[in-house]
Amino acid sequence: MKTFGIVSNSPDVLKQIQEVAASVFNPKTTIYKTYCYQDTREIPGIIQDGCAEIEGWIFSGETPYAHAKPYLPKNMPAVSCILNGLEIFRYLLQSLALSKMHVLRISIDLPKIASRDWVTAMQEASIPFDEVHIHYYDSMHIDQNIHTVVEFHHALWQAGKIERVLTSSTKVHQALERLHIPVIQMHGSTFTIRNALLKLKERRMHQHLIESEVALTRIETVNMEKLLLASSGPLQFQMQLLHLKEKILELCQNLHGSYLAEKDNGRFEIFASRGIIERNAGKIREAIEDIRLNLNIEVSAGIGFGYTAFDAQRNAWRALSYGRQQDPRQDVIAIDINGNIQENLGTEHPLTFTASLENPEILRRLESVGVGTRNYMRISAIAKKIGHGFTSSEIAQQMGVTDRNARRIIKNLLTAGLVICVGEESLSTRGRPTKKYRMNPEFQP
Known part of the structure; x- marks a missing residue:
């Protein structure tokens, strides 16, 4: 169901x-x-x-x-x-029929997102705007601004400029009815x-369809020799391996009975569907942290999504390889059939980006300053996720690199014109202010 x-x-x-x-x-x-x-x-x-x-x-x-x-x-x-131009036009005709006049003398309130549809509907119908009064409101703050919207309509009514109100808000409709102002509430038709x-x-x-794709999670121990050297003998080493397998089996159970294949000591492959893996990515992350804490060995996980088991396996290998290049301690990385990379899977703020870039001008500029495509796409995705101007320290934290490396990359992107400096911020009275940057809107990946 x-x-x-x-x-x-x-x-x-x-x-x-x-x-x-x-x-x-x-x-x-x-x-x-x-x-x-x-x-x-x-x-x-x-x-x-x-x-x-x-x-x-x-x-x-x-x-x-x-x-x-x-x-x-x-x-x-x-x-x-959402109210579209057709819906708005329907209410305009209704108002015209009720007024029994040839000229619309109304006021109307609409969310800002509907403003384009409203203007288009009026222009296509060749309806004059002279006697139509419009108030656009922010959908996020309509409850706090009810009084403003009601006052807009009430003032026009008292001035004799309108004969009816069209509103898209229930609270505005109720308030105008209490003031005995003719009002029609607009809502979506069938x-x-x-x-x-x-x-x-x-x-x-x-x-x-996406959730039913094949997903393969490959888990690898990075320094198995550390476990061997720390063991007092072969029996203890085998016991540690059994503990590792127990943790992996518990993870499989948490993934609702997914198929498990052991490749060799310390390497495992878990088959499931993409939907199961994405919904339980946090459990994969917890299992890896548990193994690190209790067995004192480094573990990494690469997840591959694909239409076939081969596609998923290939992408899982790519995810592991990518994780080793960026940061050996990257917990969970996934790559899908389109080459999109997901970092920090299983956290509240995963980062998704693509490693491919087809804009020849951006590629030329990146090559001129020696910045890799993947780093540029990561920074672009981080900047988009932050949503406002970013600093080099924010980039360093998200990318898992030093502040010095982040500053060097951003400096090169500034030279290439792919990043612009938009200001500075000073969080203390001492030291240099921190520069804030944005991706150059003229160059979109």
Whole structure:
């Protein structure tokens, strides 16, 4: 049985989405859990509490989706029933019919994401903007700015500039009704909801195909001779090997009975599906740390994903090789069929990037300063994850290199024009200020 979560602040909309969903998904194999919130601050808790059993989320609009997005697990299928130009045009016609006039004298509030669709709908319909007053709001802060939106409409009503209000907010709708101002609340029609549900169905199928890929986890002990030299005799050495195998078997059990193959002393291959490995990457990381702590030997893991066992095995070898080149203590590294590299798998902040680059201008500039493609792509991915200007120390920490090496790489990228300095920050009264950088937007990998 598939379980989908539906989130809205309107019980009527929740019911409408459920009714439309019955025509898209098989009712015999699908369960819906509805969540009706009163305040957008409730949404993160709804997501965190429900994600253990929910396989996909349906949001009634942009506002709940915007508040939920930061808390959705990676690769979790989610859609929202966003008002598009067609929907807005439908409400414009409804307002025109109710006013029984040839000129629209209305005010309307919309999330900023819908502004382009609104302008396009008005222009294509050749509707004059003179008597139409628009207020765009930030979906993330609508609950805190309800008073501002209501005042916008109320002032226009008192000035006699409008005859009706179109709002996309339930709270604004309720407030205007209390002021006895004619108001229509806009929400997605059956057509919009069905399109969103079809998109969710497609994303769920795509995610299922990805999760069913073959995954191979290759675990290798780096310095097995250290264990041998520390043993008092062959019996103790064999006991230590048995402890190692016990830890690996426990890991297989945690991976729900995945197939285990022992290649030779200290080298193991675990076969499973990609979905199982990605959901339990933290357990692989914990097992490696446990082996390091209890047996005092270095262990590394490389995970390969692929359509076939051969593809997965080849990518697992590539992941191990990559880990040795970058940092022998890298815990878990994965490489998929497209060559995408995932570092720090199993942590809260994994880093994903591709090692291939096809932009000839960037390649030429990298070659001129002697910076490798892989390092450039890693820095680009780190900068994107940080989201604001980065420092050399942040790059050093994420890449597992010294500050000196990070400064050298960034200096070379500055020379190549691929990184730009955007300012400085001083965290203390002593010492030099720290320079902040950004990737040059003119050159996108």
